[in-house]
Amino acid sequence: MNRREFLFASAVAAAGLTGSAVPALAKQGRRRDKLGIALVGLGYYSTDLLAPALQLTKNCYLAGIVTGTPAKISKWQMKYSIPDKNVYSYSNFDDIANNPEIDIVYVVMPPSLHRDFAVRAANAGKHVFCEKPMAMTVGECESMIAAAAANKVRLAIGYRCQHDPNIQAYQAISRDRKFGAPVLLSSVAGFYDPRSNNWRQVQALGGGSVRDMGIYAIQAARMATGEEPVSVLAQASTTRPAIYKDVDETMQFLLEFPSGARASCMSSFGVEMNYLNVNYERGWLRMNPHSQYNGNKGDMSDGKVIDFFIANQQAKQMDDDCAAIMSRGKFIAPGEEGLRDIRVVEAVYRSAATRGLVTI
Amino acid sequence: MNRREFLFASAVAAAGLTGSAVPALAKQGRRRDKLGIALVGLGYYSTDLLAPALQLTKNCYLAGIVTGTPAKISKWQMKYSIPDKNVYSYSNFDDIANNPEIDIVYVVMPPSLHRDFAVRAANAGKHVFCEKPMAMTVGECESMIAAAAANKVRLAIGYRCQHDPNIQAYQAISRDRKFGAPVLLSSVAGFYDPRSNNWRQVQALGGGSVRDMGIYAIQAARMATGEEPVSVLAQASTTRPAIYKDVDETMQFLLEFPSGARASCMSSFGVEMNYLNVNYERGWLRMNPHSQYNGNKGDMSDGKVIDFFIANQQAKQMDDDCAAIMSRGKFIAPGEEGLRDIRVVEAVYRSAATRGLVTI
Numbered sequence: 001m002n003r004r005e006f007l008f009a010s011a012v013a014a015a016g017l018t019g020s021a022v023p024a025l026a027k028q029g030r031r032r033d034k035l036g037i038a039l040v041g042l043g044y045y046s047t048d049l050l051a052p053a054l055q056l057t058k059n060c061y062l063a064g065i066v067t068g069t070p071a072k073i074s075k076w077q078m079k080y081s082i083p084d085k086n087v088y089s090y091s092n093f094d095d096i097a098n099n100p101e102i103d104i105v106y107v108v109m110p111p112s113l114h115r116d117f118a119v120r121a122a123n124a125g126k127h128v129f130c131e132k133p134m135a136m137t138v139g140e141c142e143s144m145i146a147a148a149a150a151n152k153v154r155l156a157i158g159y160r161c162q163h164d165p166n167i168q169a170y171q172a173i174s175r176d177r178k179f180g181a182p183v184l185l186s187s188v189a190g191f192y193d194p195r196s197n198n199w200r201q202v203q204a205l206g207g208g209s210v211r212d213m214g215i216y217a218i219q220a221a222r223m224a225t226g227e228e229p230v231s232v233l234a235q236a237s238t239t240r241p242a243i244y245k246d247v248d249e250t251m252q253f254l255l256e257f258p259s260g261a262r263a264s265c266m267s268s269f270g271v272e273m274n275y276l277n278v279n280y281e282r283g284w285l286r287m288n289p290h291s292q293y294n295g296n297k298g299d300m301s302d303g304k305v306i307d308f309f310i311a312n313q314q315a316k317q318m319d320d321d322c323a324a325i326m327s328r329g330k331f332i333a334p335g336e337e338g339l340r341d342i343r344v345v346e347a348v349y350r351s352a353a354t355r356g357l358v359t360i
Numbered sequence: 361m362n363r364r365e366f367l368f369a370s371a372v373a374a375a376g377l378t379g380s381a382v383p384a385l386a387k388q389g390r391r392r393d394k395l396g397i398a399l400v401g402l403g404y405y406s407t408d409l410l411a412p413a414l415q416l417t418k419n420c421y422l423a424g425i426v427t428g429t430p431a432k433i434s435k436w437q438m439k440y441s442i443p444d445k446n447v448y449s450y451s452n453f454d455d456i457a458n459n460p461e462i463d464i465v466y467v468v469m470p471p472s473l474h475r476d477f478a479v480r481a482a483n484a485g486k487h488v489f490c491e492k493p494m495a496m497t498v499g500e501c502e503s504m505i506a507a508a509a510a511n512k513v514r515l516a517i518g519y520r521c522q523h524d525p526n527i528q529a530y531q532a533i534s535r536d537r538k539f540g541a542p543v544l545l546s547s548v549a550g551f552y553d554p555r556s557n558n559w560r561q562v563q564a565l566g567g568g569s570v571r572d573m574g575i576y577a578i579q580a581a582r583m584a585t586g587e588e589p590v591s592v593l594a595q596a597s598t599t600r601p602a603i604y605k606d607v608d609e610t611m612q613f614l615l616e617f618p619s620g621a622r623a624s625c626m627s628s629f630g631v632e633m634n635y636l637n638v639n640y641e642r643g644w645l646r647m648n649p650h651s652q653y654n655g656n657k658g659d660m661s662d663g664k665v666i667d668f669f670i671a672n673q674q675a676k677q678m679d680d681d682c683a684a685i686m687s688r689g690k691f692i693a694p695g696e697e698g699l700r701d702i703r704v705v706e707a708v709y710r711s712a713a714t715r716g717l718v719t720i
Contacts, residue, residue, distance in 0.1 A: 183599055183630055183631050184626065184628060186624070186626065188546065188624075190544075233593065233595050233715075235593050235614050235616075235622075235717075237620065237622050239620050250622065252624050254595050254612045254614075256597070260597065260599050262612060264546070264612050264624050266546065268639075270639075271543050272644065273544070273637065275637070277548075277635065279550075279630075279633055284631075355593075355717050356715070356716065357595075
């Protein structure tokens with residue numbers, strides 16, 4: 001029994017799992033039908049969402065970690081039976097190229113670091129999952145896509161909602177024109193962030209409500225129309241200027257689509273809100289919430305509802321994406337999809353800065 | 361029995377009303393504890409809403425009509441027992457000054473005519489009810505207020521929603537800061553208008569979605585904050601340019617309030633939508649619908665609901681306003697309140713025309 005097997009067995013024993021209840025992984029060791037994922041960045045999202053989800057996935061497992069905080073390492077190793085050889089710092093991260101147990105590097109860092117780590121991962125020959133927002137600029141997104149292509153690896157964006165059957169139903173209803181074309185919609189996403197020292201509040205780290213929450217409002221509008229916006233009119237505001245010194249606490253922005261459809265969007269770190277209301281030519285659809293971790297649901301003008309069960313969004317996202325890698329199939333949300341949103345995000349910030357209409 | 365009494369008795373008989381079921385008015389004739397209202401303009405709103413409501417009012421009754429369409433006269437006289445002497449055309453309208461049975465003139469015409477008829481009514485010594493939008497410009501509103509003051513008559517705006525207990529509950533919750541101050545809100549109002557020849561589609565008559573439906577979105581935002589907006593950013597659009605040649609089919613507009621609160625508003629003649637979502641500092645309130653003729657209702661973050669019964673908005677509005685006249689009390693929505701909204705409407709149109717931020 002090597003160190004990893006020992007730790008895993010200990011954890012299984014500690015959890016009271018025996019016999020048939022022992023996960024397949026423990027009995028079979030590492031299998032090639034499960035891809036090994038290394039999480040880069042062990043903040044809240046990795047700790048509370050992705051790592052637990054990786055205990056539920058069929059097509060992948062948590063194989064390694066990359067962190068700039070040494071104090072986190074032993075806890076993660078104990079909890080998830082991660083061997084020393086699969087633990088990296090930000091400085092020796094590129095050595096991951098030599099680790100056959102790591103198939104995928106999942107970048108879960110502040111947005112300003114996405115490009116660098118995604119490109120380094122691709123250059124190390126690893127497939128790349130990258131959290132949203134994909135990067136700071138369209139140019140960064142393009143360099144990530146280019147790095148993946150040059151290294152013949154895959155690049156997917158962590159758009160968990162696109163793997164949620166509730167959102168997929170919304171997409172399908174819109175795409176299939178159940179109620180005709182969309183005409184006017186409102187999509188908003190926000191939460192109240194009580195912190196004053198988070199990366200979300202620092203421009204240099206990729207903060208700002210549009211990048212973090214506005215992405216969901218943009219996604220909802222793009223899903224409704226199946227189009228890319230051609231103009232943006234945006235206005236930023238804050239109720240806590242001492243905290244939101246150089247990023248937007250709240251953004252209101254209007255999108256125009258080629259078909260003539262219009263969207264009114266809002267994102268915020270100041271208020272809890274998460275809904276979308278779409279008026280199509282011959283009916284309406286609303287979801288509340290539409291982009292949360294669970295409970296997304298909707299109803300429509302024909303009285304029908306959208307309310308599918310999904311056990312775990314992030315697990316389904318990673319399983320879907322790993323299945324696509326193993327089958328050489330398409331990603332639901334490849335890098336090109338992430339880039340489309342960043343193009344809008346850039347326009348929103350440009351409009352807010354110039355207080356004028358920005359055409360894309 | 362004079363002509364009016366004869367007609368009324370005939371109508372009562374035709375309706376199968378006898379004995380104690382006969383309305384008080386029939387037995388007692390015109391009483392001074394009911395104010396006589398003359399409706400100016402016999403379109404849909406007078407025909408389908410106000411006249412029926414005036415059969416339910418306690419403090420007023422339908423005493424006269426003013427119309428530019430002679431063909432409508434006999435039907436209205438028959439249906440509502442209106443004597444010849446209480447029927448006016450637009451040209452002899454000023455003679456209403458000599459008619460003691462008319463206490464109030466209710467202007468229910470396309471908005472571009474509001475100012476002229478309201479001023480003429482005031483100069484005739486009559487109290488004035490005026491439908492929303494109050495007028496085309498702030499200047500017109502001011503001249504209406506001045507005319508009422510100069511003639512020592514009262515001027516109320518037909519803001520039926522402000523008489524609806526559901527909206528009053530929303531106002532009170534906002535005013536009393538049940539959830540703290542409002543931070544961010546969305547309020548929208550629209551309907552699909554299939555017509556192509558309505559005054560709503562003609563700028564010269566006071567058309568445009570902001571004047572007709574946007575008023576409700578503006579009211580909702582002003583009620584939440586208890587403040588007047590200080591800036592507006594607006595964008596007009598249409599999906600039917602052949603019909604909406606010189607007015608907005610749809611308007612998206614953002615309001616900034618002195619406290620820092622922000623509103624995202626939409627109005628439209630292209631889609632059915634009627635909701636408001638308010639995020640306060642410590643909770644939220646939503647209403648859907650929030651400005652319809654009936655069924656306005658809401659819920660809140662504390663699990664409580666707003667769902668009061670109201671038999672007839674317009675009847676309550678006119679009864680409230682007539683009670684205020686008789687008691688020399690305050691109107692819920694005097695001319696000054698109508699003017700506040702027109703100030704915002706003007707700014708919305710100016711912003712849409714200049715594609716830039718307009719400060720108020």
